[in-house]
Amino acid sequence: MNLHQAIVDFTTWFILVYFILLNGGYLLLNLLSIASLRRKGQERILEDLPQVYSGLEPPISLLVPAYNEEATIAASVRSMLQLAYSELEIIVINDGSKDGTLEVLKKEFDLHPFPEAYRIQLETKPVNGIFRSTRYPNLRVIDKVNGGKADSLNAGINASRYPLFCGVDADSILQRDSLQRVVKPFLNDATVVATGGTVRVANGCEVSGGFLTRVGLPDNIWALFQVVEYLRAFLFGRLGWSTVNGMLIISGAFGLFRKEVVIEAGGYRPKTIGEDMELVVRMHRLLRARRQPYRIEFVPDPVCWTEAPEDRQTLRNQRIRWQRGLSESLSANWGLVFSRNGGAPGWAAFPFMLLFEWLGPLVELGGYIFMAVAFAFGWISWQAFAVFLFVAIGLGILLSASGLLLEEMSFHIYPEPRHLAMLALIVLLENFGYRQINSWWRLVGLYRWATEGEASWGAMTRKGNWQRKV
Amino acid sequence: MGALALTLLLGAQIVHLRMALRRHERLEKAVIAKWRPLLTAALAEAPPDTLPPLPPRERLPFLRLWLHLHLSVRGEASTALNEVAYRLGCDGIARELLRNGNRSERLLGVLVTGHLRDSSAWGDLMQLASAPDSATSLQALWALVQADADKAMREMLPTLLRREDWALPQVANILQDAQDICARYLSEALMQLEAGHLVRALHLAEALRVTLPAAQLATLLRSGNTELAIAALRLVQDPVLLDDVRQRLVHPEWRVRVHASKALGRIGDRSDIARLQDMLGDAQWWVRYRAAQALLNLPFVQAGDVEALAAATTDRFAADMLRHALSERDAG
Numbered sequence: 001m002n003l004h005q006a007i008v009d010f011t012t013w014f015i016l017v018y019f020i021l022l023n024g025g026y027l028l029l030n031l032l033s034i035a036s037l038r039r040k041g042q043e044r045i046l047e048d049l050p051q052v053y054s055g056l057e058p059p060i061s062l063l064v065p066a067y068n069e070e071a072t073i074a075a076s077v078r079s080m081l082q083l084a085y086s087e088l089e090i091i092v093i094n095d096g097s098k099d100g101t102l103e104v105l106k107k108e109f110d111l112h113p114f115p116e117a118y119r120i121q122l123e124t125k126p127v128n129g130i131f132r133s134t135r136y137p138n139l140r141v142i143d144k145v146n147g148g149k150a151d152s153l154n155a156g157i158n159a160s161r162y163p164l165f166c167g168v169d170a171d172s173i174l175q176r177d178s179l180q181r182v183v184k185p186f187l188n189d190a191t192v193v194a195t196g197g198t199v200r201v202a203n204g205c206e207v208s209g210g211f212l213t214r215v216g217l218p219d220n221i222w223a224l225f226q227v228v229e230y231l232r233a234f235l236f237g238r239l240g241w242s243t244v245n246g247m248l249i250i251s252g253a254f255g256l257f258r259k260e261v262v263i264e265a266g267g268y269r270p271k272t273i274g275e276d277m278e279l280v281v282r283m284h285r286l287l288r289a290r291r292q293p294y295r296i297e298f299v300p301d302p303v304c305w306t307e308a309p310e311d312r313q314t315l316r317n318q319r320i321r322w323q324r325g326l327s328e329s330l331s332a333n334w335g336l337v338f339s340r341n342g343g344a345p346g347w348a349a350f351p352f353m354l355l356f357e358w359l360g361p362l363v364e365l366g367g368y369i370f371m372a373v374a375f376a377f378g379w380i381s382w383q384a385f386a387v388f389l390f391v392a393i394g395l396g397i398l399l400s401a402s403g404l405l406l407e408e409m410s411f412h413i414y415p416e417p418r419h420l421a422m423l424a425l426i427v428l429l430e431n432f433g434y435r436q437i438n439s440w441w442r443l444v445g446l447y448r449w450a451t452e453g454e455a456s457w458g459a460m461t462r463k464g465n466w467q468r469k470v
Numbered sequence: 471m472g473a474l475a476l477t478l479l480l481g482a483q484i485v486h487l488r489m490a491l492r493r494h495e496r497l498e499k500a501v502i503a504k505w506r507p508l509l510t511a512a513l514a515e516a517p518p519d520t521l522p523p524l525p526p527r528e529r530l531p532f533l534r535l536w537l538h539l540h541l542s543v544r545g546e547a548s549t550a551l552n553e554v555a556y557r558l559g560c561d562g563i564a565r566e567l568l569r570n571g572n573r574s575e576r577l578l579g580v581l582v583t584g585h586l587r588d589s590s591a592w593g594d595l596m597q598l599a600s601a602p603d604s605a606t607s608l609q610a611l612w613a614l615v616q617a618d619a620d621k622a623m624r625e626m627l628p629t630l631l632r633r634e635d636w637a638l639p640q641v642a643n644i645l646q647d648a649q650d651i652c653a654r655y656l657s658e659a660l661m662q663l664e665a666g667h668l669v670r671a672l673h674l675a676e677a678l679r680v681t682l683p684a685a686q687l688a689t690l691l692r693s694g695n696t697e698l699a700i701a702a703l704r705l706v707q708d709p710v711l712l713d714d715v716r717q718r719l720v721h722p723e724w725r726v727r728v729h730a731s732k733a734l735g736r737i738g739d740r741s742d743i744a745r746l747q748d749m750l751g752d753a754q755w756w757v758r759y760r761a762a763q764a765l766l767n768l769p770f771v772q773a774g775d776v777e778a779l780a781a782a783t784t785d786r787f788a789a790d791m792l793r794h795a796l797s798e799r800d801a802g
Contacts, residue, residue: 042572042573042577043574043605044574045537045577045578045581046577048537048538048541049541049581055642055677056638056639056673056676056677057639114794114797114801115793115794116794117755117758117759117787117790117793117794132801137801187637187638187639187640188604188635189634189635190634394474394477398477401477401484402480404480404484405480405484405487408484408487408488412491417488424481424484
């Protein structure tokens with residue numbers, strides 16, 4: 001065997017084994033999720049029971065960072081004020097918005113300066129002032145110098161009164177009972193330090209008064225791809241890892257944290273893009289190092305809806321940001337993987353993320369290019385190429401289909417048969433082009449992380465077609 | 471080919487699930503159409519003399535409908551629903567579910583038995599209440615309390631204080647209707663409990679608004695255990711305990727000082743104004759905050775007094791906190 005053939009054989013095997021491990025890993029997570037969802041399904045009857053408050057539920061501070069959100073902030077806050085929970089305060093953090101965010105808030109909620117004895121537990125950019133609503137005593141607004149989302153959340157933590165805080169994106173659409181759902185693990189287990197819920201794509205749905213009133217599918221193809229992606233990511237990505245206490249990310253759109261633990265961990269890391277993931281990985285690292293028993297749990301219930309990008313450019317920018325965020329989170333917490341007490345997050349979830357999410361785009365795109373070239377030049381047999389297509393595309397379809405199966409097993413969010421048919425079609429289509437282009441964007445993200453400096457609040461083009469004014 | 475076959479299999483499973491769901495929904499609709507008018511009539515007036523038989527395939531959807539209606543009624547209406555259920559043999563069906571049902575059927579059986587207040591299922595419920603499954607066991611506790619609150623408390627108190635997987639707010643909700651019985655048993659058992667269970671018992675007493683004897687609270691406050699002291703301070707309502715509370719104002723653990731300050735806000739006298747004023751200089755923000763609130767809570771302290779205090783104090787942190795608490799109170 002000559003050297004050229006040896007390199008081709010080695011590369012071919014490397015690519016095939018990589019794709020098999022990648023898809024095999026996800027299938028394993030899928031099985032864990034099925035078991036978890038099945039158990040949850042058996043308890044569905046309890047969800048009809050009336051919710052009675054005993055006064056022992058931990059009060060929650062809802063932190064809403066806002067940057068240039070004048071168009072939507074009032075409606076968002078109004079819907080948050082209607083959330084069903086026994087004791088709740090809402091803290092909007094205006095992060096030096098250049099538009100009229102603060103003025104809108106002042107006008108809509110009758111804000112007045114409040115002489116707050118502000119407590120600095122986490123260093124942040126200076127706070128210009130704190131306001132309190134005269135109409136809603138549980139609503140306060142912090143006006144501060146621009147410092148990014150992480151810095152805003154830290155300022156919110158400083159001003160918060162309650163032992164649990166929930167970071168929420170200003171444009172998130174929450175289920176009315178979302179807090180009741182995500183707080184449950186905290187009630188059942190004193191070692192729980194954070195919980196996250198499923199985020200779904202709001203495009204194509206109807207929203208009224210800040211709440212989702214009708215579920216639908218978007219017409220836009222980019223948004224449709226993301227519906228399937230979100231099913232995969234949340235229903236077996238996060239839920240699967242959560243079953244072994246290895247979940248490394250809680251979406252910034254909606255996550256509930258034990259404040260004391262977050263402060264001990266140093267709060268959100270300013271000047272990062274993936275501040276949500278970085279915090280969770282750091283919490284794992286520190287709590288593992290301390291050998292402190294803890295749980296970070298995922299609640300599969302759909303608790304939050306978000307608008308997905310509908311144009312290629314915005315989606316591309318989002319994915320580049322996400323990949324940079326992932327890179328920052330992993331590179332800042334290498335210690336977790338080398339910890340003597342790494343457990344599932346350090347020894348399974350972190351290496352998995354590293355190999356298949358962080359380096360994934362490099363190997364995946366490289367694999368496609370290499371196999372296509374090798375087949376074209378006759379370096380590999382058609383059988384080898386067919387096996388590659390099977391593991392890269394066939395298993396990809398299988399994984400997406402299993403995401404849909406989990407959804408059908410559990411929540412049946414999409415009620416009409418035509419929804420199901422459309423999603424089945426997307427499951428097939430997304431493997432022919434969308435996933436590959438996604439890998440390319442992620443590769444760009446990886447490159448930018450390696451070559452560029454810090455990033456700031458990501459600009460996102462939102463259409464809000466689903467939003468009906470009331 | 472393998473992936474294709476598996477994907478097709480998954481597709482078939484998805485279609486099968488959706489069809490099963492539709493079948494299930496159709497059956498539920500039929501059961502609702504048949505039984506809802508009968509049950510509603512039973513709620514409005516006396517249950518009809520004759521009831522149609524309950525075929526096996528309608529049993530589970532009927533029980534779910536019956537439960538659903540039960541959740542929105544009380545008193546006589548609840549009794550009427552129970553009468554219908556007993557006449558249809560639902561007590562027997564529920565007991566069968568407790569013994570031989572799958573997990574979701576067992577849960578349904580527990581809920582039905584609880585609403586029926588069926589003490590003949592006591593043994594089955596006790597067994598389920600001791601099971602490691604948190605959701606089922608907790609609902610079994612509820613059903614036991616519904617059947618016989620006194621007996622349930624007598625037999626289950628050690629278990630409910632021991633089982634950390636039973637969320638305390640949920641336990642408190644279950645015992646809401648049996649507050650007096652709970653108070654008696656908690657008070658009797660309190661001093662024999664080990665520290666870990668004792669804290670849980672005190673939190674439960676707080677949630678149920680149980681007033682514990684001052685002597686017991688005094689013993690707990692003097693125990694030297696921080697968590698016990700905090701839990702006891704939260705329950706203090708009697709000025710007899712003033713000296714014990716005041717002594718906790720200088721406790722090295724700031725959380726104890728927080729709750730001592732709060733307790734003074736409830737039971738303090740005029741001499742405590744100076745003590746709370748001192749607490750405004752505490753190094754911990756929460757102690758200063760609660761002390762300021764406590765000062766405002768004292769019935770003989772007016773807003774003007776606090777404003778004067780804020781103006782007179784030389785400690786900037788104390789003055790800030792007093793203004794903060796005042797503004798908070800003014801804003802409601």
